[in-house]
Amino acid sequence: MRVPSRAGGPAPSVRSSGPPRPPRRGRFGVHLFLSAVSLVFLAPLLLAVLASLRPYEETAERGYFSFPEKLSFDHYREAYTASGMGEHFTNTLIVAVPAVLVTLFLAAFTAFAVARLDLRGGVALLVFLTAGNLLPPQVLVTPLYVLFLHVDLPWWMSDSMSLYDSYWAVILVNIGFQVGFCVFVLANFMRTLPKEVLEAAIVDGAGVWTRFWRITLPLCRPALAALATLEFTWIYNDFLWALIFISDPGKLPVTSSLNNLRGQFFTDHNLLAAGSVLVALPTILVFLLLQRHFVAGLTLGSGKG
Template sequence: MTPEPQSSVPAGAPAPSPARPGRERHPRRGRYGARRGRHGTRRGQYGVHLFLAAVSLVFAAPLLLAVHASLRPYEETARHGYLSWPKKLSFAYYHEAYTSSGMGRHFLNTLVIAVPAVVVTLFLAAFVAFAVARLRLRGGLALLMFFTAGNLLPPQVLVTPLYVLFLRIDLPWWMSDSMSLYDSYWAVVVVNIGFQLGFCVFVLAQFMRTLPQDILEAAVVDGAGVWTRFWRITLPLCRPALAALATLEFTWIYNDFLWALVFLSDPDKLPVTSALNNLRGQFFTDHNLLAAGSILVALPTILVFLLLQRHFVAGLTLGAGKG
């Protein structure tokens, strides 16, 4: 009799599963036999990085050209062109732009307008978004559509009605020198809040819908009221979204020039974007000086983005992989 072959599997161990018929997995091939080459993957990554670098350079070219022009004398660029190699670099234009245009006063005016507008807009938008997204509110979807539709109306259409309305709204002397809403910071703040509120409500409502409902249900079981659920639970979880919106809103309100030009008649109350107009001469404009002023005006928004960059990126990416 022929002896039976002894199994190498120890006693008590599960028997190995039989080999399934099909294609064998090659160590350098994928699931269906497609060859996975390291060189091909690296070439694809290099191509993507090269494309992104080229696009970034195209978008950054105007800023780099403005910085290059602001450091050179106008006579040199007029003789050799803006794309020529510089022979002399200095920060003289930055000092001249800051002092000759009264930029310090206009910077303060911009902060007086932008900071309250951003804070009040986010505060009111968080209230509405919480009611729409986290509470069982009747007509919540219609309310969200109403706030979103407010951004679809062109602001130029409302310039004349708002101008007439603000002239007829009286304010006490301690709130406005003109004794009306017109020619006061309140007019620019209010109109910015009205136009930015709809966008913030839409973004915060969509972000709050991604938060787990179990947290609020547990808070309700513990006896938490609506204010506690909003202020102590929901609002801290929305910190990335609030930081991202704060960065965008500050940039938009900071760069706005239309509303201040329409509702402010006193030149001393105009924001910093109007200070660039003071650098333009009647018969001659030094474009290098104007470029230096533009760089100075852009610095606060760049600083805000750098300070809130981590929260800004987290607010844009958080929830991207959820249902």
């Protein structure tokens, strides 16, 4: 269809809008493959949720891969009360929240210095921090254990009067092992930011702190949200460091509460499944709250040529 132009000359042709084209056949195979992979990954979780809702007698008689006859939340109430999960949840938050905040704060400072201040030796520092992540953490268990035993703390910081058997030990270890990875991610992210923004800020008289806090850091919100989700999940699920550096059972994290559901001669696996689902709920909630920023941080730059 042609539309006459005002000058009398021929106007460019305009295609009439027709019915939408059907999706390509190749996409059906892609969606089918992705659905199958998702089902494989979700199968253990779905099986655990189903087992947690069924009585143990039913699964013992008919098996876990049978159609349920009775579903209830009795196992969840029993798992929460019998394991002391509420106290252990508090212990985990005492460790995870400060560790995540301090890790991101220190990593953002270091990444800004490496990526934006032309720091001498910045590349070597970035390589050093990245290489530290390749060191197996189990290698440092014995040196850190001996060190923490000899580091004294005042009574208001630790009732054990030392770094050992305190929340500070687990917090410091998690910060030390996670900063390198966060610096690596944030430094590479900051290098993708336009230099013209910081150059204009320098012309306007902005100092280093202003350039970092008011300009660079807000632009790094997707990367920070993605890292916050990952770091909280890793620190929340950690069990090794707390088991080594904390001897008081009342200070152990929530992952240790699952051991309280294991009997000496008999273990109700349905009850254990309910406890595992309860332990996993906070990480799922954090991901749902930060999902938009998390996906934006992972896909940033994917559409650039």
